[in-house]
Structures are given as C-alpha cells and as structure tokens.
Amino acid sequence: MQRLPRLGETAAPDESPLDPTARAEMVRRLFQEHNRALVGFLVARLQSEAEAHDVAQEAYVRLLQLEKASAVSFLRAHLFAIAGNLAIDRIRKRQVRERNSPQEFFEELLTRPGPDHTAMAQEELTLVKDALRELPEKCRRAFMLHIFAGHSVQQIATQMQLTDRMIRHYVARAMAVCRQRLDEANAA
Known part of the structure; x- marks a missing residue:
C-alpha cells in the first residue's frame, strides 16, 4: 500500500503518480x-x-485530477490558486452578462417620460427594428423571443433545437448590432 504523504511534505521528484484512493x-x-x-x-x-461554495467544490474536483505526488507539497497553495482563478473567471462572466443585459438596454428606451423623449424613443426603436431586420433569421428570432417574449435561453434553445451557447451568442450578437446602430445615430 502506498504511504500517504503529509500535506506539507515534499515528494521525491521521480515519485510515481498517486493512486486515486490516496489522492482522494x-x-x-x-x-x-x-x-x-x-x-x-x-x-x-x-x-x-x-x-x-460552487467554486470551492470545483477546485476540489480539479485537485482530485492531480496526477503526480510531487504536487502534494503545494496542495493547499494549489487549491487556493485554482479557486482564485475560478473566482476570477466567474467574476468576468458575471461582468460580461451584466454589461450585455438586454433588459438594461431597453429599459431606458421604454421608461423615458415626456413627449420629446417619446419621439426620441420612437426613432431609436425604429433604428433597432432596422438593425434587427439585417440579422440572420435565427439570430433575430432568438433575440425577439428572449427580449420581447421573455423566454429563457434554455426554452429558446429547446424550441429552436440549438444549444444554449448558440442562443446566448445570437442574443449577444443582436445586442451588439443594436448598440452599434444607436451609437452611430447618437454620434451623427
């Protein structure tokens, strides 16, 4: 039976791979x-x-995938490094989602008070409609179902027989096109 190294112990450089039981x-x-x-x-x-808790669990799973016992001496540091990197990935994904939030994009258009704002909102809505017409059918349909019909990404993926990732791509692409048209109109 393979001796279990202590957490702070340095393993020999030529040490064989850890058996799964010892690693666990x-x-x-x-x-x-x-x-x-x-x-x-x-x-x-x-x-x-x-x-x-989710990130910690994922970090432990990755630790279980270690192959060499030489990593044992740095196990705690390795765990925190994995967890830190996973946390950074989560934060970045959250920031991208928040920045591309469709609800945030249309909220300003739909909640402006007053007649002059109503006229501006109508013009902007027309720009958005024109931009959406230029998109491929699947992209436009995914965007419309998500924004205007309120369907979840999973519901749209099932309905359109596509992956969740593809639906998110279509919605993000449509958002980018709409933002670009509005930015161009505001600059002019």
Missing part, C-alpha cells in the same frame, strides 16, 4: 483542514456564499 484521502484532509478558510476567501472575492 489527501483532498478529504485538505477539505477538513482548510475548507472554511477557502470559502471565506472566495466569499470575499465573489460577494456570494452560494457561488463561493
């Missing part, structure tokens, strides 16, 4: 000793306890 035991011990600190670290970065 090391990650279990690491979880017991450091999970509270890891989740606290992630909550501070993500501002969400639920996301912090």
